[in-house]
Amino acid sequence: MVFFLLLGIPIFAQTDSQWVLEQSTLTYHVTHPLHQVDGVSHAARGKGVCHAGQCDFLIAVPVKTFDSGDSNRDLHMLQVTRGGQFPMVTVRTRLPESASASATIHADLEIQFAGQTAKYDQVLFQQKSQGNEIRITGTIPAILTDFKIDPPSLLTVAVKNEMPVRVEMTWQRQK
């Protein structure tokens, strides 16, 4: 019996593992000299597939699920971000499987948004591990013009080009 268990260890070690996004809060922040706006979405879905020590992650969220507390503004944001034609924001990253053991992650992100793809290298995330779950927090320093989005205006003054996106995610490992 012990022999079979010992035999089983390397087999389990080679088995691909998966990560599934359990909960998430994504918050974009827009700054205008007269106004600050936060839009929140809890509708992101994500998965990570690990193989040979590398994990490929895909996180996606519908643009229209971001709620800034005002439906008119949200529809305007949907329009300026070309959400009718490109309804999803997707984030891809590849991380070593060992990254789950450290307190911080530096991830190279490939973000598709508004029909454009932008890369953000070495984005810092904090993580806390609890059993099979990992909680990840960080901020993606998104720039509107990276996605060819014209910053919307209020009283002819455009919002800031920077639109940081705060990320709070809980991932669960599944064998």
Next chain:
Amino acid sequence: MNPKPSKFILGAWIIALLSLLSFPLRAQVADATLAGTVTDPASKVVPNAKIFIKNVVTRQSVETQTDSAGLYKLSNLVPGDYEVSVSAEGFSTNTTKVMIAAGTKQTLNLTLAGVLSLGDLGFSPAQTQGSAQDQARLNKRSHMLKIHQRIGLIDTVPLVATVILGAGAGGKSTSSTDRFAHLALGSVTGDLYFLSAYYAIRAPKIQGTETRGSIRLHKALAWIHGPGMILTPILGIMAFDQKSNGEKVHGIASAHGAVAIVTAAAYGASILSVSIKF
């Protein structure tokens, strides 16, 4: 005639002629074509994938999209080394290099990278695939609401002037000039108001959108200033006729001023409710 200068001129002509003749030989003719199919990792064709091709030397770039069959074609390319990127919703970008020879029709089939797809996350195609029509609807909505906003803001000028002149037009010692000025400004206010309202009412509605936030107050106030903008001129005409006949304003017409004030206040509040936002 000195033979030396004439030889020199002849030589210069020959060099110039040869230089002109050599241009077509040296110029790079943009006559190459690159075409192919874009597929996903499961070998399914990918429509609307974006192909971005950049000449490594000149840094000039061209962009196109695949059709519904996943086919793309880039014509009139200058021969040279190119970097080709393919991207599409739900896939990561794949970049490859290709050398394009002059006058050739080359085929380059591209496969989108991506271990995971949006389908793996449980999103349906209806959720992940947008359309130009949906975007056009959003664009039209924003465009019409901007016009609504601008006309609405402009309308505050004759509205305020009408209210101010109303005091002189309806008082005890009024002149017909004041009344006519009040009438004219009131007419301009009403016309602009209904023009602005037209753009708000006719702006395309986006299905599945619940009204939230200050826009709810903005819409609710329209139920006050909308009927008010109809009632105010009706009462105003009655009051105008009574005044013009030398009568004291009486009956329902005497409510003209109060209705106008409530209407103007609701209109002002309606503007303020959506002003501090974008």
